[in-house]
Amino acid sequence: MNRKSIMLAALAGILALAGTAWYSQRTRAATPPPADAAIVVETAEVRRVAMPDExxxxxxxxxxESVVLRPEVAGRVKSILFREGTPVKRGAVLVELDDALQRAELQQARAGLDLAQANFQRTEGLFARRFVSSSARDEAASRLQAARAAVALADARLRRMTLTAPFDGIVGIRQISVGAFVKEGDALVNLEDxxxxxxxxxxxxxxxxxxxxxxxxxxxxxxxxxxxxxxxxxxxxxxxxxxxxxxxxxxxxxxxxxxxxxxxxxxxxxxxxERPEVAVVPEEALLPSSGGTQYVFRVVGGRAERVAIRIGTRRDALVEVVEGLAPGEQVVTAGQMKLRDGAAVRVLGAAAGG
CATH class of the missing domain: 2.40.30.170 (Efflux pump adaptor protein, beta barrel domain)
Incomplete structure (x- = not known):
């Protein structure tokens, strides 16, 4: 037998096997299943659960409360009186700027106040004995008021060199070091309550x-x-x-x-x-639907019934049933894609419903 004959024989054998397989498959497909064959499904019970509206x-x-401490005036940092990340009380001094100049200005203002006070008292005595006019007395009183204002101004400037905690809280990470020169409005440290x-x-x-x-x-x-x-x-x-x-x-x-x-x-x-008793079914019981109505298969007397339901809230793989089903009824959760309305079913097992 030559090579060509061998190849023809092999091809004939393959064709024969293919034909046999095709005929066998066609015969099986043409054989209808028994009319009353029950379709195996899994079911779950419609039950009540707590499902609050949320x-x-x-x-x-x-x-x-949250604030970033910033100086109102420029100056050099003299001392830092806190540890980062620790609690502080309201009024605690956190940062001090160099205040030598402001202290000197306050002392000068106080000296001026002392002098103005003495001059006013002396003028008051002279005015009582009618040695000076009322205008001289008023001028002395005016100089006294100006001296008091100068002291208040110098004291306010001095207090602006000290930054304190405006409320109880925890200080954050500081952005400055001792000796650093800071400008007005620079961020020094945050404080958080x-x-x-x-x-x-x-x-x-x-x-x-x-x-x-x-x-x-x-x-x-x-x-x-x-x-x-x-x-x-x-x-x-x-x-x-x-x-x-x-x-x-x-x-x-x-x-x-x-x-x-x-x-x-x-x-x-x-x-x-609060909604303590809401009827629910598992999400997998719902049939795919292109419209607004949802359907499920309910098992009654060994047969599947296609039921239209209205649903509400979905949560944790459960779906609220507003109407269409009653608690205790069984719905198909697996195998429903093979079902038609009125088909016989055999329940493989009941699920807990989530």
């Missing part, structure tokens, strides 16, 4: 009628996973943002252990209404 948002934590924090966030304008001061919030942070903190709405902005159609809200929360810090990202949960 609004969620993200916000930013801010210090209750974080015993109480403010939380700023936004909600859609549609929720405005349901918002009020004093409402309790639940606050979480990605920096402290799993932990929740209570806050209360303190203020609602009277102005609606024309671009986002959202209302700005400020809440307040205690932070006694300083676990939360200003600038942190926060997740906000506001309960608008």
């Amino acid at each position: 609004a969620v948002a993200v916000g930013t934590l801010r210090a209750n 974080i015993s109480v924090l403010k939380l700023d966030f936004r909600l859609p304008e549609a929720l405005l009628p349901r918002l009020r001061t004093g409402q309790v919030l639940e606050v979480g942070s990605d920096a402290l996973p799993g932990e929740r903190f209570a806050a209360q709405i303190e203020a609602i902005d009277p102005l609606i943002d024309a671009q986002t159609r959202a209302v700005s809200i400020r809440a307040r929360l205690d932070n006694p252990q300083a676990r939360l810090r200003p600038g942190m990202f926060a997740r906000v949960r506001l309960i608008l209404e």
Whole structure:
């Protein structure tokens, strides 16, 4: 047998095998399944759960009070009287600028005041004995008032060389060193009151009628996973943002252990209404639908019934059923793509429904 004959025989064998496979597949496809064959499905019970009506948002934590200390006058830093990152009390001296010139000016003003006081007293005595005119007495009184004002001015200039804490708080990282020359308005150090924090966030304008001061919030942070903190709405902005159609809200929360810090990202949960018993089904029970109506298959007497339902809130893989189903009924959660209305079904197992 030559090479050409071998190749022809092999090709004939391949064609024969292919034909046999095609005929076998066609025969199986043409054989219809039994008319009453039950389709295997999984089901879940329509049940009642607590599903409060809530609004969620993200916000930013801010210090209750926050300030950056800046000198009102230029000068050289004489002393720094705080440790970075430590608490200080209101009125505590934090930074002193070189005040030698201002102290000298105050002493000069006080000396002038002493002289003006003595001259006024002497003029008063002479005026009482009618040795000087009333205009001389008034002039002496005017010089006394000017001397007192000069002392007050020199004292104010001296006090501006000392920077104190305007409230209780924690000082931040300083931007200066002893001996540095600072200009008027230069940033020296920040001071933060974080015993109480403010939380700023936004909600859609549609929720405005349901918002009020004093409402309790639940606050979480990605920096402290799993932990929740209570806050209360303190203020609602009277102005609606024309671009986002959202209302700005400020809440307040205690932070006694300083676990939360200003600038942190926060997740906000506001309960608008407690709803302890809401009928729900698993999300996977819903049939794909292009319109506004949703459908599920309900199992009754071993057969599937296609039911139109109206749904509400979706949360944690559960869907609220507003109407169309009753608690205790069974809905198909797996295998529904093979079903038609009235088809026989065999339940493989009941799911807990989430």
